[in-house]
Each structure stands twice: as structure tokens, then as C-alpha cells.
Amino acid sequence: MSTALPELGFADVVQPAWNVSPRVRALVTTRNGGVSAAPFGRWRDGADQPGGLNLGMKTGDDPAAVASNRARLLALAGVREAAWLEQIHGAGIVRAEDVLAQARAEGTPARADASVTDRAGTVCVVMVADCMPVLLCDEAGRAVGAAHAGWRGLAAGIVEQTARRVAALAGVETGALHAYLGPSIGPDAFEVGPDVRDAFLSGADGGQRDATANAFVAHPVNPGKYLADLPALARLRLQRLGVTRVSGGDLCAVTQRERFYSYRRDRDTGRMAALIWLDDQAQTLAD
Numbered sequence: 001m002s003t004a005l006p007e008l009g010f011a012d013v014v015q016p017a018w019n020v021s022p023r024v025r026a027l028v029t030t031r032n033g034g035v036s037a038a039p040f041g042r043w044r045d046g047a048d049q050p051g052g053l054n055l056g057m058k059t060g061d062d063p064a065a066v067a068s069n070r071a072r073l074l075a076l077a078g079v080r081e082a083a084w085l086e087q088i089h090g091a092g093i094v095r096a097e098d099v100l101a102q103a104r105a106e107g108t109p110a111r112a113d114a115s116v117t118d119r120a121g122t123v124c125v126v127m128v129a130d131c132m133p134v135l136l137c138d139e140a141g142r143a144v145g146a147a148h149a150g151w152r153g154l155a156a157g158i159v160e161q162t163a164r165r166v167a168a169l170a171g172v173e174t175g176a177l178h179a180y181l182g183p184s185i186g187p188d189a190f191e192v193g194p195d196v197r198d199a200f201l202s203g204a205d206g207g208q209r210d211a212t213a214n215a216f217v218a219h220p221v222n223p224g225k226y227l228a229d230l231p232a233l234a235r236l237r238l239q240r241l242g243v244t245r246v247s248g249g250d251l252c253a254v255t256q257r258e259r260f261y262s263y264r265r266d267r268d269t270g271r272m273a274a275l276i277w278l279d280d281q282a283q284t285l286a287d
Helices: 063-077 096-106 149-156 158-170 194-203 208-215 230-240
Strands: 025-027 032-036 043-044 047-049 093-096 114-117 124-128 130-137 144-149 177-181 217-218 226-227 247-250 272-278
Touching: 025 063, 025 130, 043 177, 063 272, 093 096, 093 158, 096 114, 114 124, 114 158, 124 130, 124 144, 130 158, 130 230, 130 272, 144 149, 144 158, 144 272, 149 158, 149 194, 149 230, 158 177, 158 230, 177 230, 194 208, 194 217, 194 226, 208 217, 208 230, 230 247
Parallel strands: 093 114, 177 247
Antiparallel strands: 025 272, 043 047, 114 144, 124 272, 130 144, 130 177, 217 226
């Protein structure tokens, strides 16, 4: 099945544009470069065609196709394994090496929504299909982390908590971190109710309350609904910690159908992955 389709290449993934140590490796997949068929395939010329890079085991896709897609991804990254999680839209954080140890011993993924590590060659990974992947590292490449930030996790503090864990592992202040906001549902597509707005407003400090309110725009058609700016809300959360070197947040999964999976748009759809790890062949900037 996979031999009839092109191999996964770096043209099929998104890489953060950030000025950090070459020791930090990171990428976010798209829907392209795999072997999955409809409804998990590539979207070309208004049709769902074979060649989708669905990485979600619980999507209804052929498990063999997903396994092949994961193998393609690991081969592209040049690693043997990744710390796949069972994500639960919460704020739980684990060490990626512990995730791998559990998978080897028990054959089950850890239940969490973020992982961190300071060990070279250990890959933190989260899966998304509208929720935002947030990748974090220090500039010298001492520690990294990946967080799955849907609105529930974001409101619960998943990004701040992951940033603190990465900073602690790296031995730096949180303000020294870099962050990348990966493809997610964009501000023109994310319709939410007043409960979501209230959750963020109740958690906003005094200095950010107005900016938090401004991240919600009254829906032009549906009374009582709002359009939420998930990247803006993530930036505000990072700003609290002094994290100002934030890139990304400009790729909408919903509107870019040929490039990204979107649960909100399609329901029956695949999952993309955001990976970050430390290259054991490279040195930190401090070395």
C-alpha cells in the first residue's frame, strides 16, 4: 500500500521559524504524505484521495495505515519512537521518558495532555485536529515540551504549567523560553458559547481582562455566540509568564482543507502530530 504513494518529506510538514539552538528539532505534520484513504486521505481537487497522513489510532482508520503513517513520521524525524499520549483535554503533564517506559512495559499510552523532557533523543508529541499544539524550548536547547491546548486545557493552565516544567528542566526563568503555536482552528472559524468566554474571563488577571475579552467577537449571525481567537488567548497565557518570543499561530486548520485535518469541519477526520525533541548529535549553544 505505501509503496504506491510518495514518501513523506519535509515539504509535507510545518517547521517552526524560531531562533533557537540547532539541538532543538520540531515539526508539525499536515494531512499529506501518508497512506490513509478516505475520509483520512489527501484532499485534492475537491476530492478525498489516498495518501493521507492520519496519525490517530482511534479515528476509525485502518490500524495498519496509521501504523505505517507513524513509521513514516519517525523515519523522517530520524528517531525510533515517540511518546504518544492518550489525550483527555485536561492539564496533566508527564515526562516523555516515563511515557515511553510505560508503553514498553504495559503497551498503553499515558493519559495526559503535555509532555516534557531534557533527554536527548526523547520525542515529545501531541496530536491535534483543531486544538492548538504549543511547542516550548529554551534557546540553548536544554529542555523541550509539547502541550495539547484545546480551549479546556488552555483555560485550565496547560500552557503555563508546561512552560514552568520546561523552564525548570532547563534551569532558566520562564521568560527565557521560546514558544511556537501550531496549526489550529482560527479566529474566523472557532464558534463558542458564553461558557467558554466566561471560563477565560474568570481566569484572567486584572491587567489582561480587556485583552481576554477582545479575543472573543460577537458572532455576526448566531446571537449569543462568539468567535474565539485561540492563538491570542495562548499568547496572553504565555505573556503572564514573561514569554514574549512566540511564533506561529497563523495557520487555520479549518480553512486550509488541502493541508490540515479539522474535526470541527469534517467530524470524520484524521489527526496531525506536533513533535519536539533534542538532537543527541548536536550541542547546546552553551557548549
